[in-house]
Amino acid sequence: MSAEILATPDTGAAPVGHYAYDQVDRAFLHDRVEQFRDQVARRLSGALSEDEFKPLRLMNGLYLQLHAYMLRVAIPYGILDSRQMRELAHIARTYDRDYGHFTTRQNIQFNWIRLEDTPDILARLAAVDMHAIQTSGNCIRNITCDQFAGAAVDELLDPRVHAEILRQWSTLHPEFSFLPRKFKIAISGSPNDRVAARFHDIGLVAKPGRHGTVFDVFVGGGMGRTPVVGVHLRDNLPEEDLLAYLEAMVRVYNEYGRRDNIYKARIKILVQALSAEGYREKVDAEFAAMDRARYRLPPETVAAIRARFGTPVLDAPSDAADRLAEARRTDALFDRWVRTNTHPHRAAGYISAVVSLKPDGGIPGDATSAQIDAIADIADRFSFGEIRISHMQNIVLGHVRQDQLHALWQELGRAGLASANIGLIGDIIACPGLDYCSLANARSIPIAQKLSARFANPALQERIGDLQIKISGCINACGHHHAGHIGILGVDKKGEEFFQLTLGGSAGNDAAIGQILGPALPEDATVDAIAHLVDAYLVHRTDGERFLDTYRRLGAALFKDAVYALA
Amino acid sequence: MDVRNNRRQAGGSSVVTANRLLDGRIVWLAEDGAWSGRIDAAQVFSNDGIEAVIDTATRRQQADGVVGVYGVQIGDDSTTPVPVTVRERIRAFGPTVHPEFATLTEGPPDVR
């Protein structure tokens, strides 16, 4: 794997939904595991100091967190197959404490890993074409993608082939292993942004153009200490220039991005410093001067990569939709779950199902080994063995026959995975926070648990409607609080936890950064405050208005009073 | 080491902590320079002399198989050392969201 895109012809059956590795990929992964095994041995013998070893372990996804090592495993564009999923369950069961945590970057983290076990774990992952490379460090990180890619009815173009092309381009790119800072790319093929394209270093929206695929390009978005909504850099970038143009974008960043101050090192700061216009000029100049032939992405390469993706045969019986309608009529609980936890599919008789990892009072994104296995089994039975991790920390089964949806839902129920709350107040994003994270100021998970227990009533959740609560335990904003309709940020006051509320953020097409409502509150008061915010919304909303719309229409004062006037 | 993890007031007392190299688990410096997984086994030092203790322990890191040695201020008013910050209480007693992982079954499970 290098800057050149490899596309050797495939022999075996490709997994549905993601790219089939070839022998070159496999040999590379094997070598990386053995290299790390040797590094671990040298660390344990004392031949490598912690300072020498730390960057090496981070390159392999291994962090040292509060209680133990944490291993972050890459799930390229959030898609894996049931065989890989079962391996994750096996790792959780054997090497961790029987669970894993799915993250907003569509990866999985294990929280209780032993250093000495890590080479074996990486070897097991490599055996199923998985790894932990590029999950840390100042490189191009896992490329995230629409969780309904290749399935959604509103999609113009399946972005996964291009996600894979970008993965190959960025993996171990010789120039881009030591960027000024980490670099995150998201890609979507739908006009409805489900990947937070405007909150990424580079956000791409693929669509059909007059002469083939083209891309809208956003740059310089991000969360963290300085949240920025990305700017629209250009329209209609032709597919054959995709790599050349991105290469130029990253080169300009690599050359001009600041390396003296980690808080000013992300591309968003550079774009602000140069202005969008200034940055675009530099990129265009680089693009004009570079060896374009070398980076040209010809249609044949795209086709060759596409050929290594398995495609599902979508042949639902003609009465599939009727049978779903019938099941909904006779089973009210199922009907509720279908209302909240499904997404329309492009193919007749099919639907996408969202498995909520947000049980009432539970830990957002956590799944036990048994649940991970159950999801693998359910995917095999109902969705071509294909599994997607969403940036909302849920799981999507992309291609489910409508007449089989009821049976799928019953299986989910048996695994404790049938919460009907997608997009509702119970569908909370929370980062690991102070319960695990060594950078945290405050705990995120307990607030998520208290809120989800408080609003557990499904009828109440449906009445409140679309409301995204996002919680980060510190200003790094891993929980996307800046983009939450209601954001919660943990702050540290003399060693005690406090929480700051922000309102009005959004990650979609109407991307916006939430504004701070008022002084930070202690934990229980924060939970009460959110109940007051919801009450105020329910009183003042007009028909069909989301919380976010009411807030935008009426402004902060009303909500501020609801929280602070009572005291 | 992050100053945030290392803040102390003059006059108080502290314990010394690190993570074990092999498995990353949290350990506390106990009597005789041994490292224990339990904070109730930790030796309590007056803050006046703590820097020297941390220095010595840091120099022995590799031999002892630990990483990231630092001092943790504790409250004055209990028999089991209880750190003054939430962060260190979570390290000492385990993640609050998994009571079954509590490091001391008889220790104070509520870190708040």
Ligand code: HEM
């Ligand atoms: C527990 C270990 C973790 C550590 C040490 C960590 C560290 C960080 C740091 C330092 C940043 C700020 C980077 C910057 O602004 O330059 C960051 C941002 C971020 N992290 Fe994490 N993180 C952790 C876990 C997670 C998890 C579990 C997720 C997913 C749920 C996540 C997703 C993100 C995202 C989405 C951002 C914002 C990206 C941006 O800056 O635009 N992180 N993280």
Ligand code: SF4
């Ligand atoms: S937001 Fe802060 S507390 Fe939460 S995971 Fe990221 S670094 Fe840790």
